[in-house]
Amino acid sequence: xxxxxxxxxxxxxxxxxxxxxxxxxxxxxxxxxxxxxxxxxxxxxxxxxxxxxxxxxxxxxxxxxxxxxxxxxxxxxxxxxxxxxxxxxxxxxxxxxxxxxxxxxxxxxxxxxxxxxxxxxxxxxxxxxxxxxxxxxxxxxxxxxxxxxxxxxxxxxxxxxxxx
Ligand SMILES: [Cu+2]
Numbered sequence: 001x002x003x004x005x006x007x008x009x010x011x012x013x014x015x016x017x018x019x020x021x022x023x024x025x026x027x028x029x030x031x032x033x034x035x036x037x038x039x040x041x042x043x044x045x046x047x048x049x050x051x052x053x054x055x056x057x058x059x060x061x062x063x064x065x066x067x068x069x070x071x072x073x074x075x076x077x078x079x080x081x082x083x084x085x086x087x088x089x090x091x092x093x094x095x096x097x098x099x100x101x102x103x104x105x106x107x108x109x110x111x112x113x114x115x116x117x118x119x120x121x122x123x124x125x126x127x128x129x130x131x132x133x134x135x136x137x138x139x140x141x142x143x144x145x146x147x148x149x150x151x152x153x154x155x156x157x158x159x160x161x162x163x164x
Contacts, residue, residue, distance in 0.1 A: 033135055033137070033155040033156075033157070034049075034155060035047060035048040035049060035064070035152075035154055035155055038150070038152060040150060041148050041150070042068060042069040042070060042148075043066060043067065043068050043069075043144075043148065043150065044066070044067040044068075045064060045065070045066055045142075045150065045152060046064065046065045046067075047063070047064050047065050048062065048063070048064030048065075048140070048152055048154040048155075049062065049063055049064065049154060049155050049156070049157045049162060050062040050063075050125065050132055050138055050140075050154055050155070050156045050157070051063075051118075051132070051156075051157065051158075051159055051162065052131075052132050052133055052134040052136075052156050052157065052158045052159070053128060053131035053132045053133070054159075056131075058126070058127050058128055059124065059125060059126050059127070059128065060082075060125045060128060060132050061088070061118075061122040061123060061124050061125060062077075062079075062116075062122065062123040062125060062138075062140060062154060063116045063117050063118065063122055063123070063162075064116055064123075064154070065113050065114065065115045065116070066108060066113070066114045066116075066142075067108075067111065067112065067113045067114070068108040068110065068111075068114075068144075069110060069111060070110050070146065071107075071108065071109060071110050072108045072144050072145055072146045072148070073104065073105040073106060073107055073108060073144060073145040074087060074105050074106040074108065074114070074142055074143075074144055075087075075104070075105035075143055075144060075145050076105070076142075076143040077123045077140060077141065077142050077143070078140075078141045078143075079125065079138055079139055079140050079141065080129075080138075080139055081125060081128055081129060081130075081132065081138045081139070082125040082126055082127055082128050082129065083126065083127035083129070084124075084126040084127055085123060085124065085125055085126065085140075086101045086123070086124045086126065087101065087102045087105060087106055087121070087122075087123060087124075088100065088101060088102060088121070088122050088123070088124040089102050089120070089121050089122075090119055090120060099122075099124070101124075102121070105145065106121060108144075118162070123140070132156045133156060134156055134157055134158040134161070135155075135156065136155075136156040137153045137154060137155055137156065138153070138154055138156055139151065139152070139153055139154075140152045140153075140154050
């Protein structure tokens with residue numbers, strides 16, 4: 001009986017270490033859920049990701065980089081996961097960091113990366129229909145002043161796995 005118990009413990013331990021190795025592999029070496037760069041209509045879209053929901057919070061945000069071969073503006077974003085989607089920026093309002101909607105959209109200079117990242121420009125997902133879970137993907141449509149309309153499928157990533 002004593003021997004059997006020891007054997008069981010060893011088995012449990014080895015299953016656990018295999019599971020941990022698998023997670024480590026997934027998050028650092030092979031991200032099956034990472035965004036693959038999209039090149040379409042003179043645009044290069046890369047590093048898109050959305051932050052997974054924190055608790056019951058109804059809002060989250062998405063980030064990514066856009067490079068256009070012409071001057072353009074990102075004027076609108078939308079998704080089926082949230083009631084309202086807005087392009088936001090962070091501003092320093094007398095020492096208090098606030099965020100607000102970017103009026104007129106985000107300017108894209110020809111052949112220069114416009115980077116949306118935590119603490120800077122971002123796509124705000126307001127009134128999520130359900131929590132965003134790490135490992136899921138969500139749809140994101142981007143509308144440009146030039147008339148281009150791009151539909152993306154972007155990964156949902158937990159804060160600790162986000163690359164900035
Ligand atoms: Cu915001």
